[in-house]
Amino acid sequence: MTQSNNQSSSRRDFLKVTTATAVGTSILSTLGSSAHVYANGDDKIKVGLVGCGGRGTGAASQALSTKGNIKLEAMADAYRDRMDKSLSNLQKQFSGEPEKVDVAEEKKFVGFDAYQKLLDSGIDVVILATPPGFRPIHFEAAVEKGKHVFMEKPVATDVPGVRKVLEAAEKAKEKKLAVGVGLQRHHQANYIETIKRLKDGAIGDITSLRCYWNSGGVWEPRLSREEAKSEMDYQMRNWYYYNWLCGDHINEQHIHNIDVCNWVKDAFPVQAYGMGGRQVRTDKKYGEIYDHFAVEFVYEDGTRMYSQCRHIRNCWNSVTEHAQGTKGFCDISGAKYETTGGYKWRYRGKKTNPYQVEHDDLFAAIRQGTPYNEAEYGAKSTMTSILGRLATYSGKPVTWDEAMASNVSLMPKEFSWEGQPVTVPDENGYYPIPMPGITKVL
Numbered sequence: 001m002t003q004s005n006n007q008s009s010s011r012r013d014f015l016k017v018t019t020a021t022a023v024g025t026s027i028l029s030t031l032g033s034s035a036h037v038y039a040n041g042d043d044k045i046k047v048g049l050v051g052c053g054g055r056g057t058g059a060a061s062q063a064l065s066t067k068g069n070i071k072l073e074a075m076a077d078a079y080r081d082r083m084d085k086s087l088s089n090l091q092k093q094f095s096g097e098p099e100k101v102d103v104a105e106e107k108k109f110v111g112f113d114a115y116q117k118l119l120d121s122g123i124d125v126v127i128l129a130t131p132p133g134f135r136p137i138h139f140e141a142a143v144e145k146g147k148h149v150f151m152e153k154p155v156a157t158d159v160p161g162v163r164k165v166l167e168a169a170e171k172a173k174e175k176k177l178a179v180g181v182g183l184q185r186h187h188q189a190n191y192i193e194t195i196k197r198l199k200d201g202a203i204g205d206i207t208s209l210r211c212y213w214n215s216g217g218v219w220e221p222r223l224s225r226e227e228a229k230s231e232m233d234y235q236m237r238n239w240y241y242y243n244w245l246c247g248d249h250i251n252e253q254h255i256h257n258i259d260v261c262n263w264v265k266d267a268f269p270v271q272a273y274g275m276g277g278r279q280v281r282t283d284k285k286y287g288e289i290y291d292h293f294a295v296e297f298v299y300e301d302g303t304r305m306y307s308q309c310r311h312i313r314n315c316w317n318s319v320t321e322h323a324q325g326t327k328g329f330c331d332i333s334g335a336k337y338e339t340t341g342g343y344k345w346r347y348r349g350k351k352t353n354p355y356q357v358e359h360d361d362l363f364a365a366i367r368q369g370t371p372y373n374e375a376e377y378g379a380k381s382t383m384t385s386i387l388g389r390l391a392t393y394s395g396k397p398v399t400w401d402e403a404m405a406s407n408v409s410l411m412p413k414e415f416s417w418e419g420q421p422v423t424v425p426d427e428n429g430y431y432p433i434p435m436p437g438i439t440k441v442l
Contacts, residue, residue: 045366046073048123048147050115050138052086053077055152056129059182060086061093062356063127063150064100066363071100074107074121076114078130078236083108112415119145125366128152131236131245132252133411136161139375140168146175148366150359152182154255154382155375157247159406162383169375176371180362181378183259187361188354190335190347191260198264202345203325203337206264209305211257212318213249217311221285230417231424241287244410244422248289250392251385254309258297258388259381260321260332261305268380269297269305271399274392278433280312288423288431295388307388395436406442 045068049060052075064070072090077083087108090101109117115138119126128138128151135155142149149172156162172179185191198206221238228234239245246252262268276293278286291312297305321332330337335347365372383404390406391398412419425431434441 043367044069044071045125045363046071046123048072048074048076048118048121048126049086050076050118050126050128051130051134051152052083053129055182056127057086057089058355059127059129059150059152059359060090062359063125063363064090064094065356066359068363068367070363072103073123074109074118075103076109076118078110078112078114080108080110083110115141119147124148125150125363131239132247133157133161133239133245136164136168140164143168143172143175143177146177148178148362149375150180150182150362151375151378153259153378154247154251154385155181155378156382156386157244157251158408158410159383159386159403160409161411162379162386163404165375165379165382169373169379172375173371173373176369178362178366178370178372179375180358180372181374182358183256183374183378183381184354184358185256185260186263186354186374187352187357189350189352191332191354193347193349194330194332194335194337195260195264197337197345198323198325198330198332199266202328203323203330203339204327206303206323206325208303208324209261209264210322210324211254211261211305211307212320213254213257213309214316214318215311216313216315216317217281217291218249218253221287225429231421232412232417232419235287235421238285238287241285241289242421242423243288244412246289247382247386248293248389249311250290250293250295250307250309250389251382254293254307254388255381255385257309257319257321258305258307258384259377261297261307261323262377262381262384264321264323264332265299265303265305267299267301268384269387269400270300271298271397272296272387272391273298273397274388275395275436276392277436284425284428284430288433290392290434293388293392295392297384297388390441393434393436393439394441395439398442402442408442 047063049056075083094100107121125148126142132154135151139151155165223237225234235242272295274295276290278290281291292310295307323330328337328339338344387403390403410422412421423431
């Protein structure tokens with residue numbers, strides 16, 4: 001798929017802020033047709049998948065649907081059953097092109113160290129789609145091994161993880177490795193055009209932003225405590241409900257909307273105030289995360305971003321972003337705006353699948369050897385989400401600089417089925433819940 005020139009231009013304008021450079025496939029196609037020659041002596045790109053759940057399977061499918069000679073070469077997951085299901089689904093999808101999905105038994109890796117074995121298996125590109133808590137470790141290792149990377153958002157669940165990703169991002173640039181991050185709105189035509197217009201002053205100076213991910217929630221916990229072989233197994237199977245793995249839903253889902261607001265501002269907040277809690281989703285099976293957040297983010301120029309995310313059923317739902325300007329207002333997600341003078345605009349251009357386009361752009365950059373690195377803004381939008389969580393859990397204002405200096409790690413000291421997560425239940429199976437005004441987060 002290709003993007004129009006103004007879409008590609010808008011994307012480059014934004015990435016100047018984060019010192020990353022990415023180029024749309026339409027521009028890449030003008031740079032010449034000579035493909036990069038990989039380790040096996042031809043133009044085949046060999047892909048490895050780390051994290052074989054639904055999103056990992058989808059990302060692998062999109063990677064295999066890009067132009068050129070490409071093959072899923074290796075797979076890695078903590079669980080064999082998840083890997084087998086993913087492979088079966090991909091083989092069915094590409095049954096007409098079986099050469100694209102042909103993973104030998106010796107290239108199926110299981111366990112906490114599976115990613116290391118996969119990185120040594122001769123692949124060119126790795127897709128990182130495990131629960132987000134593992135992302136900094138896996139990304140750092142992939143860059144060290146000289147692999148191009150597509151990693152799902154968010155890219156960390158705590159501040160030390162964000163710092164690790166930022167450090168690895170710089171090394172990736174030095175090694176000229178391409179890095180894509182699954183914040184796909186940056187590859188969605190209606191968002192690209194709408195935000196370009198906002199940056200060009202369509203509604204004047206931006207004075208405030210609003211964003212929402214209010215919904216009924218996600219999947220229910222999958223594994224009972226009785227079925228789990230250990231506390232680590234229990235939390236891993238039910239990963240969404242534990243902060244070291246997920247970062248709470250402000251980080252795992254709402255990052256998309258927060259990231260759009262950062263994109264509009266070409267900046268990241270300097271402070272956050274938040275409130276929230278766990279009002280409806282209180283059963284012990286829901287681990288330790290909240291079911292609602294409301295956060296006010298402050299940018300350096302004083303602009304405020306008002307953020308809400310909620311996992312409560314039978315309520316008002318919205319997954320949207322909005323901007324207020326001195327000359328009008330914009331429904332960013334709806335790709336429309338109206339000025340105070342009565343002018344109305346709505347995007348009526350080509351609709352694209354951003355999940356596919358983000359892979360088209362990444363793999364085109366890999367083949368052409370074009371600089372492409374989305375890791376920095378991915379890390380900083382992840383940090384924005386974490387900043388909101390810290391302010392909400394503590395009930396106190398938290399600045400970006402205070403948060404970035406934190407050494408509070410959510411990660412277990414040992415990655416094994418016998419290893420102990422940082423947060424464990426009491427004798428009745430209940431986990432400690434963050435309490436505003438009491439919980440220390442820094």
